[in-house]
Each structure stands twice: as C-alpha cells, then as structure tokens.
Amino acid sequence: MNITRRRLLYLLPAAAIAWDSLIAGAPEAAPNYNMTDHWWGLLMDITKCIGCGTCVQACQAENNVPDGYFRTWVERYHVADWSIENPIVDSPDGGKHGFPPLETEGGKSFYVPKMCNHCADSPCTQVCPVGATFVSPDGVVLVDQKYCLGCRYCIQACPYGCRFLNPETNTASKCTLCYHRINKGLTTACCETCPTGTRQLVDLKNPNDPVHKFIETHSVQVLKPHLATQAKVFYYGLDGSVR
C-alpha cells in the first residue's frame, strides 16, 4: 500500500490515539466505578453461621487459592460454662468441608468465619518495605503480586493470621474482598454463596446500604479491638471468647 501524505495525515492522529490507550495500561476496572465513592467492609452475623464451609470452597474456586492455605476460614468454638478465657477451638482444613460432630456436650458452641479485616489503619501495610501491599482508595487491603518481594514481614505483622505466602507465586497473598467483583456491582464470592446470609458485603460510604444501617443500629464488634487496627469486618453476636 502506498502511503501518501494525505493518508499519513489521517493515520498519524489515529495512531497517536491508539498508542495513548496502549500505554495507558490495562483498562480501568469498570467504566462507572469511582473508587472514592466507596469504603468497603463486611458484616458477619455469627448467630446465623452453620459452619458449612461453603464460603471457604467458594473463595478457593473464585480466587484460585492453593490447598492448605486460606483466604477465609471458619473456626468452631466450644465454651464450657463461664470460662470464656479457655475456649476449645478447631478448624479442620479451615472448615472447608464442614466440621465433625462436636465431642463435648454442654456449654455453648458456635462458628466464627474469619478473613482479612481490611483494616483502615492496617499494621500489615505499615511494615511492607516496598509498598507492595496497600489500602486502596476504596478501603480494600491489596497485594501487588508483581511488586511483592516475599519478605513476609506483612504476614508477621497481621494480628489475625489472614495472610500467607502463596507457594506458586512466592508472594504474600490474602483475601482481596473479591476486588475484581465488587467494582462491577457483584458481591464477594463468600457472601454470594453463604446459604444463611451470615456474610454480607457493606459499603460504609453508602448511607442507604441496609447492611450499613444495621451496623449503625446494632451492637457489633471487631476482632482484637485493643490493637486499634480499625478493622472493617464487623461481627454481630460475637462471644467474648473469640480470639
């Protein structure tokens, strides 16, 4: 094809625009999603959890979590009598396939799902030496898989044990609050598949979010409040024995 001067005059601006979008990198998450309009968290209603482990399986399926490592898991507590400082806790394979029958009778027992608390004042992002883990503008604590050194300082710094080193990528990994879903109007995989409505995503910047309203009107707790991490996973009905 002969490139005439006129052709070039048309081609060049077109090429410039194409080049622009090329070097702009990957397309933005979703066209109508503005990060600063959202501040994500989660509500766990402990009174409803049945320890089925569906959330653990769903998370593994959605996020390709390697076996033996957990972005979310379920713990079972058994508290005998008044002794909330000595619960008996188990989490067989993270509760992925449910729980065996409870050995001891009496006292109270219940299930507690755990996950990354997406702390607003996150101790794990504080210690990352290179800025590979961070709190996104919409409140989700994420790990940049291409930048992480695998030094594991963040894993040491997390008080909740929600991080692990992914043996396939040799980088730190953890719950991303299904970041790839929530900015497209979907909920997280665990909230989607939870059969009893224990887990519900909440947008703390949206006053009309019913879950947000619930948190504002009911007694809720966070894990390890004395560490002042400003955790954003809220528990309703949490017993004092929960670690």
Added chain:
Amino acid sequence: MANLKDAGHLFRMAAVFVVGIVLFLVLRGIFVPRSFGQYGHYRGAALAEIASKPIMFAGHGTCESCHIDVQEVKSKGVHARVACESCHGPLAKHADDPTALQPPKLDVAVLCVRCHEANLAKPKAFPQVVSAEHSGGVVCDTCHKPHSPRIADADTASAENPSGDSK
C-alpha cells in the same frame, strides 16, 4: 594546619560517593514503575490488574435472568435466600456461554448434609438432622425438592415414604 593539597585523597573519596549517589538516582529513574505513587505508596496500575481477574461465580442475579421458572419455585420456598451457585458451584462460564458448559450433576447425598448435618455448634433454630438416622439410607431429594425443600403436606410425604420424617 590542614593543607588542602594533603586532603586530596579525601576529595577523591567524596567523588566516589557522589558518583554512587548519581548512579542510584539514575537507577531510580529507570526502574521505578511509572504508576508508582499515583494513589499512594504503591503501583497505581496494580489496582486495575487486580480488578481485571476472571470472575468464576456469576451471581444469582445472572442465573435468575435465564432460569425464571426455577426462580419462581425457589423464591416461594425456604431456600429463597440461598444463592444458586451455593449448591451448583461457580458457573460464570456457563452464564457466558450456556451451551458450551453444562453445570455438573450434583451429588445430593454429599451436598445436603454439608449444611444440614446435625451439629451442636449450629444455631438451634437451623433445620438439621442426623443423616444416618433421618432417611434410612434414602437420598435427600427423594422427598425434598432442592429448590423448595419443605415438605408442605406431611401426610402426603408419609404416605409416599413410610419411613420418611416430616418437617
């Protein structure tokens, strides 16, 4: 008194340091990713990368848009709030191209007990049974239709299945 001439070697040493610092700044300019610092002390492009991961669960809204008949039945039963993929597994691929991927047949015996096997730690009000004693070996969906599992007419259930439990 210190003579500048005699301190020549110190200036040479200082020069080595200056070269080192300049080299460091050059390396910095080359290797620090372009989007670093865009939103905070991290690579801004990471957000879009993480956000563009493939989706495995379609979400019940998507299922309902096609499977209207099932949704009709389900919305009236006790499994109304149970998402489709809670039992059927991740089916975004099926939603994208329904004929290309058929959802796998579910193993009812394993699936139902996952939630409904009796356990002292489950909330008391939650429907749970000791599966070994409940149906005498009969698989769950013989009596319970998964999309609307409550057996509405207890007498009918007993008549059809003498050993069946009523709920």
Added chain:
Amino acid sequence: MNGIPVEGFMYPNEIELQWSVLIVLYPFLTGLVAGAFILASLERVFRVEAVKPTYRLALLTALAFLLVAPLPLQLHLGHPERSLEMYLTPHTSSAMAMFGFVYLWYLMAVLVVEIWLDYRRDIVILSQTTTGLKRVFYKVLTLGSSNISDEALAIDHKTGWIITIIGIPSAFLLHGYVGFIFGSVKANPWWSSPLMPVVFLFSAIVSGIATVMLVYMFLCRARGEQIDMRCVDTVAKYLFYAFLIDFTLELLDLIHRIYEADESFRSLDFMVHTKLYLPHIVIQILLGTLTPIILLAITQVVRLSEVKRRLIYALAGCLTLVGIFAMRWNVVIGGQLFSKSFLGYTTYKLRLIDREGLLVAIVLTVLPFFILWALIKLLPPWEDVQGSHLETAYGDD
C-alpha cells in the same frame, strides 16, 4: 497441614513458619558487626590503649560479617531479584525498608571509610611494592592518591576519629534497628516491647566483643605470636560489663512479663517451659549467659594464672556466642511457635538440604571467617608493612 504437628489451635495460615533459621542468622551476623565496631571504638574514641592490638582486627571482622549479612536475607526472599525495590521505593513507615539505608550508610560511610583511612598508608605502600593483580587491586584502593606525608596522615587520623564518633551511634542504630523490626510488631506479644532494640543491641555488643577476642587469641596462636594479656584481660573485662547489662535487661523483660501476666502470658510461659526449654532455659540462660558471666566474674575477683585466664576467656567466649545465637533463635523462631490466638503451638521443621536449610545456615556462618581470612591477607592488621602505624608522627590530638 503439610504434616506439621500442631498442639491446640492455630489459625490455619500460622501453622507453617514464615521466618526460618536464616532470619535467626541475620541479626546474629549484624550483631557481631555492631559489637566488633564498638570494641574498635573503645580504643579510638575512649583511648583504652590496652585493646589497641585488636583495633584493626575488629574492623576487618566487622566488614567480613557485614558483607555476608545480606546473603541470608536474599536466600529467604520469595523474589530476591526484586530486592532493589527496597532502595528504589522504600516505604518510610517500614523499619525493614529504612534499615536498608542504615545498613548502606554503616557499610559505606562508616566502616569502609574508616578502614580505608586507617589502612591508607599501608595500601599506598603495598601498591608500590607488590606486583601483578595485587598491585592493580591496591592501586584502585588508593583512588589515585599516593600522598602519605605526615600532614596527609594527620588529616586521615583526624577524619577517622570523626568517623568513629559518627560510627558509634551508627552501630547502635544498626543493631537497634534490627531489634525494632521485631519490637514494633504489635501483633506478636513475644516480640512487641520497647526493650527489644536495647536487648538486641547489648547482646550484639556481647557477641561482637566475644568474637573479636576469640579471633585475636586464635590468630595469635596460629601465627605463633604471644597473646597480649593486658589486651585480652581488658577485652574480657568489657565483655563482662556488657554481659551484666544485657543480662539485667533480659531479666527485666522476664520479670515484667511474669508480673503483669497479660493475655499472652500463659501461652508464652507454657511455650518456654516446653518447646523452648532446651534452647531458652538450658542453652541461652544457663549455658550461654549465667555460665560465661560466672566464669568472667571469677577472673575479675580471683587472681589466676595466664594459662587459666586464657582458658576461661576461650570457654566463656564460645559459650557466649552459642548463647547469643540461641537468644536470636528464641526470639525469631520462638515468636512463631505459638498461635496469635494463644491457644496452640506449632513446630519448626528445619530441613538439612533446602534453600533455607541447616546446611545453608552453616555455610553462611562459616563464610565470614573465610572472607576475614582474605581480608587479613590483603590488609594485614599487624604491622608487617614497613614502618609500624603505631609509630607515626601523629600523636594525641
């Protein structure tokens, strides 16, 4: 999970230890650096003439260990090829990131400069008297200047003195920072303590002094030289003092924990009495702290013969190093053996052949001694080069 035995309950992701024996080795090696340098500064700044024979040796020891120190870290990283990121985009809130700069500062602006200034006369002479590759090596080190006049050397001496003055707080910062990397982690009650940087620092000083003392005694023996007893007695005395402070600090931490008995105490107490009984009670406290302190105390109060003193110093020195290594082990590994739920314990599986295994740890511990050997050959700490550096014109400032 992974066949790792667990007692009680651990959060599922806590079962496998994250920081291995290499991360135990790292503070041990940097501790030796800080300690060796503090000993060297005793002579330079505090005019403790008696320890002069160990001055250059202490600096070379510090350099040998400082060069090896990043290796365990590199072998531990999931992506060592990305380690430059710590210098390019350091996260200023991260103690680990800022430590990269403290390390670099200490290596280049303190240790290398001080060694260069002290050895410059010898380097210039060697660049003129040796041949071949060695000659090129020394020529490069001279940075093109062959001025070793009295005035130039006086400037070197003055500058070196200033560098040492800067070096002392730098050495404190070097190892205090490592302590802070652990001490600032609020998630881990075994680590989180304001005492941690101070304890690390003093145990570093103890281990560094012990190392230089042992190396000096060994090399004298190896070269058929007389051990300068006045020197070794003084070094041992400072080892004793540093040990007393270190022991006091560790005792303070222990008493405070037992007395306050916070939510973590029962779990930690159980761990120390079971999983950490051998490394903590037996090796660190009894063998590695109390025994050397008592041995050194004996030499301070009872008049013993030279032979007996040398024997005690050698034994105390070795036990000290074992004890300080055990201390690092108990902090790093111990801090990961218990669950952050305070309800359970896991096990550390140390493999022999592994990127972070025992064999690698042994190689990395031995490697600095080979480097030290090479440094001693290239930059002799004893006055073999014509004209003793002790005899030059510059005297007191």
